Amino acid sequence: MNDVRELLGRAAEDAGQPVISTEVIYARAARVRRRRRVAVSAAAVCAVAAGAFVVPGLPAGQEQAPRTSSVAAPAEATGNSERARELTELLPDGVGSVEQVSLAVVIKHATPEQAEEHPVGPLDGQYAVRRDGGVGYLVVGVMDAKMMRKKFGGGPQEANLCKVMVGEPHRTDCVREELPDGRVLTTWSDSMDYGDGTPQWGPELVARLTLKDGGQLAVRDSTGFEADSALGPLLRTAPLTRAQLRTLVLSPELLPAK
Numbered sequence: 001m002n003d004v005r006e007l008l009g010r011a012a013e014d015a016g017q018p019v020i021s022t023e024v025i026y027a028r029a030a031r032v033r034r035r036r037r038v039a040v041s042a043a044a045v046c047a048v049a050a051g052a053f054v055v056p057g058l059p060a061g062q063e064q065a066p067r068t069s070s071v072a073a074p075a076e077a078t079g080n081s082e083r084a085r086e087l088t089e090l091l092p093d094g095v096g097s098v099e100q101v102s103l104a105v106v107i108k109h110a111t112p113e114q115a116e117e118h119p120v121g122p123l124d125g126q127y128a129v130r131r132d133g134g135v136g137y138l139v140v141g142v143m144d145a146k147m148m149r150k151k152f153g154g155g156p157q158e159a160n161l162c163k164v165m166v167g168e169p170h171r172t173d174c175v176r177e178e179l180p181d182g183r184v185l186t187t188w189s190d191s192m193d194y195g196d197g198t199p200q201w202g203p204e205l206v207a208r209l210t211l212k213d214g215g216q217l218a219v220r221d222s223t224g225f226e227a228d229s230a231l232g233p234l235l236r237t238a239p240l241t242r243a244q245l246r247t248l249v250l251s252p253e254l255l256p257a258k
Helices: 002-010 022-036 042-049 081-090 103-108 145-151 242-249
Strands: 097-101 125-131 134-143 172-178 184-190 204-210 216-222
Touching: 081 097, 081 125, 097 103, 134 145, 184 242, 204 242, 216 242
Parallel strands: none
Antiparallel strands: 097 125, 125 134, 134 216, 172 184, 184 204, 204 216
16 A cells, blocks of 8 residues: 555655556556565555545545436536637547547545646646546647756656557557657557556647747547546447547647747
């Protein structure tokens, strides 16, 4: 349990960013457990099942009790339907209905104040995509060069995101594309099969656009997650195909105005 909480604590400083990926936290926790070759204790299982990840503004030890209803948790992040409308205009027909949500609110049951985000890009945010009875997610987030340096502790960043570093999960069908303007687009598939944990994320596509100034635009194209707080079952396929995801990531509307 201490291993899980330590890893979750290290992720706290990025918890307010729209690109937070709780799956990485669970993956790291799983690797610690495998290295030590011990079974997960019942206490750790309970902590993860309760959705124990850090939300900005929610002090340690004051986590809210998990709710059992799949629709009881408030989903709106800021009530910003305008941002969802603008994103919808960039998406192809037939994607489904799009609404802006807060995954911290949905999964952790944080209050909107505790889950407050500070977007860099004009359409940064987390969006539920409802289609054919299921609910998937599009997560859009821009990090400027300063934020990227902080993320990597000021050290050098790996230029080729298809090159998996030690301890990182495998990236399936990873494609690195050097664009004529000097930017680099990398896309891959992720099964999200990282062992036990709540929520259990379904498969997704990931795209990261490395900007010329050292910043980055990231988009998660997820089939959804399974948990008591889920807004609906998984989509059969991700909201966007790989080609559609590429088109979205290259949309200038996702980047801050120069």
